[in-house]
Amino acid sequence: MYRKMESIAMLLAGGEGSRLGVLTKSRAKPAVPFGGKYRIIDFTLSNCINSGISTVGVLTQYQPLELNEYIGNGQPWDLDRLEGGVHVLPPYQRRRGADWYKGTANAIYQNISFIDRYNPDYVVILSGDHIYKMDYSKMIDFHKQNNADCTISVIDVSMEEASRFGIMNANDDGRVYQFEEKPKKPKSTKASMGVYTFTWKTLKHYLELDEETGNSQNDFGKDIIPAMLANGERMFAYPFEGYWKDVGTIDSLWEANMDLLKPDCAINLYDTSWKIYSRSPVVPPHFIGSNAKIANSIIAEGCTIEGEIYNSVLFHGVHIARGAVVRDSIIMPDATILEKAKVQKAVIAEDVEIGAEALIGFRADEINKQSFGITVIGDGVHIGRKSIVMEATMLDSDLPEVKAV
Amino acid sequence: MSGRAFGIIFSNMHDESVHELTSQRTMGSIPYGGRYRLIDFVLSNMYNSGITKVGVITKSNYQSLMDHLGSGKEWDLSRKREGLFILPPFGRAQSGIYKGRLDALIGIRSFIHRSTSDYVIMADCDTICNMNYSLPLESHIANKADVTVICKQRHCDTADTMGDVAYMSDKGGRVSELVMDPPQAGDYDIGLNMWIVNKSFLENILDDAQSRNYQSFERDILQQGCDKYRIFKWDFNGYAGHVNTIQQYFHTNMDLLDSDIREELFFKYGHIYTKVRDDVPAKYSDSATVSNSMIADGCTIEGEVENSVIFRGVSVGKGAKVSNSIVMQGTKIDRNVKLNYVIIDKDVFIKDNRILMGFDSYPLYITKGCVV
Numbered sequence: 001m002y003r004k005m006e007s008i009a010m011l012l013a014g015g016e017g018s019r020l021g022v023l024t025k026s027r028a029k030p031a032v033p034f035g036g037k038y039r040i041i042d043f044t045l046s047n048c049i050n051s052g053i054s055t056v057g058v059l060t061q062y063q064p065l066e067l068n069e070y071i072g073n074g075q076p077w078d079l080d081r082l083e084g085g086v087h088v089l090p091p092y093q094r095r096r097g098a099d100w101y102k103g104t105a106n107a108i109y110q111n112i113s114f115i116d117r118y119n120p121d122y123v124v125i126l127s128g129d130h131i132y133k134m135d136y137s138k139m140i141d142f143h144k145q146n147n148a149d150c151t152i153s154v155i156d157v158s159m160e161e162a163s164r165f166g167i168m169n170a171n172d173d174g175r176v177y178q179f180e181e182k183p184k185k186p187k188s189t190k191a192s193m194g195v196y197t198f199t200w201k202t203l204k205h206y207l208e209l210d211e212e213t214g215n216s217q218n219d220f221g222k223d224i225i226p227a228m229l230a231n232g233e234r235m236f237a238y239p240f241e242g243y244w245k246d247v248g249t250i251d252s253l254w255e256a257n258m259d260l261l262k263p264d265c266a267i268n269l270y271d272t273s274w275k276i277y278s279r280s281p282v283v284p285p286h287f288i289g290s291n292a293k294i295a296n297s298i299i300a301e302g303c304t305i306e307g308e309i310y311n312s313v314l315f316h317g318v319h320i321a322r323g324a325v326v327r328d329s330i331i332m333p334d335a336t337i338l339e340k341a342k343v344q345k346a347v348i349a350e351d352v353e354i355g356a357e358a359l360i361g362f363r364a365d366e367i368n369k370q371s372f373g374i375t376v377i378g379d380g381v382h383i384g385r386k387s388i389v390m391e392a393t394m395l396d397s398d399l400p401e402v403k404a405v
Numbered sequence: 406m407s408g409r410a411f412g413i414i415f416s417n418m419h420d421e422s423v424h425e426l427t428s429q430r431t432m433g434s435i436p437y438g439g440r441y442r443l444i445d446f447v448l449s450n451m452y453n454s455g456i457t458k459v460g461v462i463t464k465s466n467y468q469s470l471m472d473h474l475g476s477g478k479e480w481d482l483s484r485k486r487e488g489l490f491i492l493p494p495f496g497r498a499q500s501g502i503y504k505g506r507l508d509a510l511i512g513i514r515s516f517i518h519r520s521t522s523d524y525v526i527m528a529d530c531d532t533i534c535n536m537n538y539s540l541p542l543e544s545h546i547a548n549k550a551d552v553t554v555i556c557k558q559r560h561c562d563t564a565d566t567m568g569d570v571a572y573m574s575d576k577g578g579r580v581s582e583l584v585m586d587p588p589q590a591g592d593y594d595i596g597l598n599m600w601i602v603n604k605s606f607l608e609n610i611l612d613d614a615q616s617r618n619y620q621s622f623e624r625d626i627l628q629q630g631c632d633k634y635r636i637f638k639w640d641f642n643g644y645a646g647h648v649n650t651i652q653q654y655f656h657t658n659m660d661l662l663d664s665d666i667r668e669e670l671f672f673k674y675g676h677i678y679t680k681v682r683d684d685v686p687a688k689y690s691d692s693a694t695v696s697n698s699m700i701a702d703g704c705t706i707e708g709e710v711e712n713s714v715i716f717r718g719v720s721v722g723k724g725a726k727v728s729n730s731i732v733m734q735g736t737k738i739d740r741n742v743k744l745n746y747v748i749i750d751k752d753v754f755i756k757d758n759r760i761l762m763g764f765d766s767y768p769l770y771i772t773k774g775c776v777v
Contacts, residue, residue: 036686037702075478076681261688269685270703277683282676284667285439285701285715286687294695300686301440301702304664314686 003083005118007140007197009053010111011044012104013128014061019249022378022396023349027066030128032253033332033350035260035269036300036313039070040247041128042278045077045086050274051136053124055084057114059107061100064090076279089114103218109207115200123203125196125220131256132193132244133267133274139197139238149202149233150225152176153195153240165191166221168237176235179225190237193244196220202233243267250394254347254374257313257330261296281316281333291322307337321356329361338385345391346375355385355401362388410524410542410601411487412451413513415506416444417464418529418598422568422649425770426750431463433530434470435648436733436751438661438670439701439716442473443530443648445679446670447599452480453675454538456526458487460516462509464494473680480678492516505620511611517604525607529598533646533657537674538601541639544578545601550637552627553601554580556594557641561587568649570596570623572638580636583628594638596623597645606634644669655748655768658714658731661699684717692723708738716751729765733773747771 017029024032030041041058048056056079060067067088074086089111091100101107108115108125115123122143124136134153143151154168162183168190169178180186206224210216216223228235243266247253259265269276283302288294293308302316307324315333320326323340335352337343343354344361354360360383361375373392383389384401416433426435433444444461451459459482463470470491477489492513494503503509510517517525524545526538536555545553554572561569571593573582587593600622610626619625627636644666646657660666671677684703689695694709703718708725715721716733722740730744735752738744742755746763750773755761759777763769771777 076683263690275683276685280681280683282678284441284661284671284677285699287662287664287667288695288698288700288710290697292696294689294693296691297689298686299689299700309689 008055031067106218154190162186412459506622507614555599
């Protein structure tokens with residue numbers, strides 16, 4: 001017998017995140033490092049616990065090893081509980097056969113029995129690839145006040161951006177009458193954040209219905225929401241205000257990291273009442289050498305900095321040797337940048353070694369171009385001495401040392 | 406070494422030697438190295454040596470220590486079998502709180518008795534090192550010793566020997582004499598306040614101590630018993646910082662700016678674990694200038710920092726200059742403040758334009774929580 005939970009959260013963390021290229025080659029998107037010490041999923045998990053939701057199912061499918069290891073028993077997020085807590089839910093085999101998660105809705109469908117154990121009134125559906133701080137309990141209150149079947153959190157975007165999102169068209173009282181996925185001519189600027197609150201009884205009914213529909217893609221946005229709207233269920237748009245960023249692409253991941261460096265940063269990570277928790281590495285504070293220069297950067301513990309760092313985010317255990325210069329870049333855990341190497345506008349993944357005097361993000365056409373592409377170096381890649389990697393390159397294999405002849 | 410030995414840590418010994426820092430905390434909970442407390446080193450060393458049962462003896466002001474240790478999970482000592490035991494003072498009807506080390510051990514007799522291991526590693530918190538206790542334990546067993554004293558050779562001037570115990574020994578390492586506060590300058594094997602003791606031997610001397618009212622483990626047992634007992638020394642060759650005075654405390658912190666010492670202290674036989682605080686990584690603004698410093702998570706640096714150790718959550722304002730200083734957790738340094746050779750305890754607020762200056766051999770100490 002399980003104790004009844006009023007609300008539980010289901011976190012969709014199974015997507016491949018193919019647009020992040022080499023960064024998601026061996027890990028799921030939610031496990032991608034972010035902001036110097038976090039992983040993307042930390043934001044959603046911390047939001048859950050800070051909102052008072054202590055039962056969280058994490059649905060994994062693509063490359064789950066690193067994510068599973070990271071979540072562990074949930075202790076860093078206070079989600080190691082006697083009742084509830086965090087549960088990693090991969091697809092599994094049943095008597096009738098085995099299926100991968102066919103879509104977001106199907107992933108929840110396959111875990112109906114998990115949800116039913118807690119007999120919740122409301123289920124919050126989340127995705128593990130957004131950077132934001134949100135109090136879900138306020139959304140649930142809004143859901144209750146409206147006596148809603150489904151509440152979708154929306155954020156105001158500009159008219160130009162609106163056609164990249166799922167757009168909610170709602171009446172003045174917030175009731176949604178139409179949902180358009182990436183509309184060419186958007187009627188409103190209320191973009192869905194992929195954060196839903198459902199009344200569990202209703203959602204369960206629609207999940208079962210959807211499963212019987214032959215040609216369904218088993219997706220929330222494409223199937224469940226339209227079906228509920230067509231039947232006139234009470235659906236509301238919950239307006240969210242604050243920082244929210246989808247970090248599904250290299251560009252947006254880089255931008256979101258750079259946002260943290262702005263003096264008037266819209267996401268306040270220093271707020272002790274809404275901490276973002278993460279699994280902390282066991283390393284000493286970082287050390288800044290005598291010849292180091294640092295400006296406008298974030299540096300995590302365990303780093304040793306002897307070179308120059310400008311407008312960059314450094315994760316734990318990074319070594320920057322003397323004379324090396326890092327600009328506008330993200331350097332992930334345990335990467336090493338050797339003497340006089342130059343790194344500009346790049347994402348350097350874990351355990352990468354950049355050889356001495358190498359140049360990452362080389363710009364052939366420096367004068368005529370206004371902006372430059374982001375260079376990405378994949379996990380564990382070794383860049384040889386004096387090698388040159390062009391801007392906007394995505395590199396997944398070692399580069400040999402360049403020898404002068 | 407799992408199961409062969411268990412640990413006893415004395416969190417309060419030598420509190421009086423750094424009374425500034427211990428007025429509101431134990432020796433074990435003195436902040437050190439940007440994010441640690443002194444007890445982290447001995448506790449992590451024990452864990453890294455495979456010891457899974459550790460008792461921490463407390464005496465007074467141990468609230469901050471208990472807060473820091475919690476269930477012991479950060480050191481992987483939150484266990485069903487064995488794990489971390491916090492042993493508050495055990496006052497008996499007539500005696501009150503314990504006076505000396507032996508008294509304290511008598512108070513935890515049942516804890517010692519119940520342990521199934523044959524050896525006990527006893528340690529104070531005033532030595533900062535990265536040590537694998539398996540090595541002295543092997544030596545202890547090979548020597549068939551009753552007690553093995555962990556020592557480090559050090560030069561002593563007569564001026565700064567307060568509290569030092571020199572162990573004289575023969576070629577085989579058997580201790581023949583103990584000298585408290587060596588009166589003549591010279592090189593001595595100074596005890597690091599860590600001992601390996603046979604459990605049965607310890608229980609016997611505790612019986613003895615109780616009936617004869619012995620207080621000091623060193624004076625009454627070791628010094629008197631050099632002939633009677635098999636006391637051996639074991640030489641530790643690594644870095645050992647000793648927090649004996651506030652000047653020593655200052656210098657052991659500054660030692661961390663040496664990369665070899667950092668490498669040894671934080672990585673040699675395993676990591677040093679501590680309580681997780683979930684801080685944001687340190688943030689440097691455009692106006693920051695930092696050199697030769699150690700800086701922890703949660704700091705915001707807008708001014709200048711050199712040759713300093715900055716703890717978690719410290720902010721250094723624009724135009725401020727912090728040199729040769731130790732700034733503990735949560736302290737706020739406003740604009741244009743100048744600090745040189747200052748030790749600032751936790752949660753201090755230094756207002757605009759203040760200038761505070763100590764000296765290399767006499768750093769200025771600012772008390773916890775005050776406003777300057």
